[in-house]
Amino acid sequence: MTDSALIGWLIGLAVVPPLIISLISLYPVRRFASQLGLIANPGGHSTHTNVTPLGGGIGIWLGIILPMIGGTLIVCGIDLGFHQSLGLPDSVTVFFSGIRSRLGQLWCLLGAGTVLFALGIWDDRRGAPVGLRLLIEFGVAAFVVYVMGFGLTAFIGAPALTNLLSVIWIVAVINSFNMLDNMDGLSGGVAAIIAASMAAVMLTTPGSGGSLPQLFVAGLLLCVCGSLLGFLWHNRPPAKLFMGDGGSYLVGFLIAVSMLMATFASEPRPHAVLAPICAMLIPMYDMGTVLWIRIREGRSVFKGDRSHFSHRLVALGLSRTQAVLTIHLVTATCGLASLLLVHVTVLQAIAVLGIVGCMLLLVVILESTGWRKQSGE
Template sequence: MGDLSSWTGWLLAATIVPPLLISALSLYPVRKYAGRLGLMAKFGGHSTHTNVTPLGGGIGIWLGVMVTFALGTLAVWYLKGSSEWQERLPEAISIHFNGVWSRVADLWKLLAAGSVLVALGFTDDRRGVNEWLRLAVEFAVAAYVVYGLGLGFTAFIEVAWLTNLLSMIWIVGLINSFNMLDNMDGLSGGVAAIIAASMAMVMLTTPDPGSARPQLFVAGLLLVVLGSLLGFLFHNRPPAKIFMGDAGSYFVGFLIAVSMLMATYAGNVGERPHAVLAPLCVMAVPFYDMTTVIWIRIRERRSIFKGDRSHFSHRLVDLGLSRTQAVLTIYLVTGTCGLAAVLLTLVSVTQAIMVFGIVLCMLLLVIILESTGWQKDE
């Protein structure tokens, strides 16, 4: 595997800094011309903003990812054919060129599929899209990833049609969970950044069984997403100058979902089969928000597709927290779940039970605190 510190700095610099700068800089013109593009936020629904604000944050996130990978593809192509330049780089980096190059085609197929969702979200941000058409497109893209690209998880279930179906539901579920979480300044982008960072750490500390090396391809994808999100958060921090919009939340949710499907979570599955549950652990907060919001809407006999202020963040504000405090609280819970996900890939079954206990206690504490607000509403 090599010395972790010998290439981690190079990896972080190459995958986080470029998309951060591209995303942050590109959003200045997007903010300026958002009105002409019809990308202005509307009042009401599940949003709590009080000023007219652009919705084009997803454009910056998309550009950060696409331009970075375009430059990275060109760099790997050039360096792969140049032994002179390879000799100037640390061996811990150059030995990965062939492996990375072999997956470039799959990478661009994934980015193309994600771009379809960006186009869908862009249309939704501008003029709205019927919810059933939106779901149909999301499932079509998910089906392409699962059946066309052969990505999916088994979860030790030897039934192909069932695992394929679960994989598609996973992708669509994450797309919509991040979309629903996008209801306060810095919330969805910050939570997604924490999740991307946590899962990247999992990939860097969990070797691929076939090569016994860190999973640099998946880690790189997650770190580029992280960099783009950090660039966006520079503009989205309170008071937000621009919102992520559906284009951004669909794209981010899709890339995080697919990266988790591509990953291997246990170098030796026989020793740590529980490691495959790391994605569920790190996604605890978005899933909690989505599940409780759907339950509240069904209970109140309202459409599950219509935005409102019944989200986790809104409920925390109803308990007396400021919006900033609510967002930071959700960051803290997400960070705890992210650390637990990293631990899952490193510990034994007995220790994993204790890790799950910590996550469960965290969520139960949130539920107990929230129950005060629910009782007041009844």
């Protein structure tokens, strides 16, 4: 089997089942959201005008967990010939032994993600205290870094520093997607684009000490992407369902940890370590600017408002749909840049990063009018 055929099998197996499960499971969630206490009422800092279910995270979680359970059963049952009924060729099943060796890591990771998903559902239903939310987020992140051993290297010979940065990275990514969830199709779309672009990086970049693409991490990211695509069917404008904290915590966590599990930089291309930062540029830009605005105005950084990137674009005269599509386009551009970074020379990488920097500067200039308006200047 050619590499392209193998990648085609991986994409099909990792994307389609999560998409179908997420899409179908969210219909009953929409119907029974009121009984579950998962309802978002209009008003406050929110821009929506209708009472809307909040349980999108349930479908996203099911879309990830159920295929993983099925995949685990198939991989563990390979000696019994389970794969034959699925028509999987030997060139695919040859990787099953390697997958089996990492199932412990996978389920520890999914268990940690489930803790955050449950935290988010609790927050959606009753409103969890900010301090407790952050404590659990940092606790889960510390478990991943210090117990499971996933963390940044970035060519820094100081494990204590890189471990601390890894914990901060996980918590920052979780909250960046949570804060970005403020318009129909926004956070889910951005997360799907980032997951797809980073999966493309994994499928075109060999892991440490080998020539094969990083199929394990790519498969996880594609599963997240597929589940998000199923959710976006319900979240497209006008949204019939919101992601909620349960979904944003889970998605942010899995994307953040996937980037820590991956191998980006090699000896001739140390700049490739910047690929995750490049892919995450827009969620981090939104979170950073919102926090800066709130601090500058003397308001609590934990209290929601309408100073987000999307709101500032609307203040410029864009419709909500246009603002969301603009952010999707900029995110896709950053994703393509991250894919280039892992394959080009240092000088070419400087050019790629220069293009991304110019694009971001252009965004700042174009939306600064709305920014000042939101800040009352």
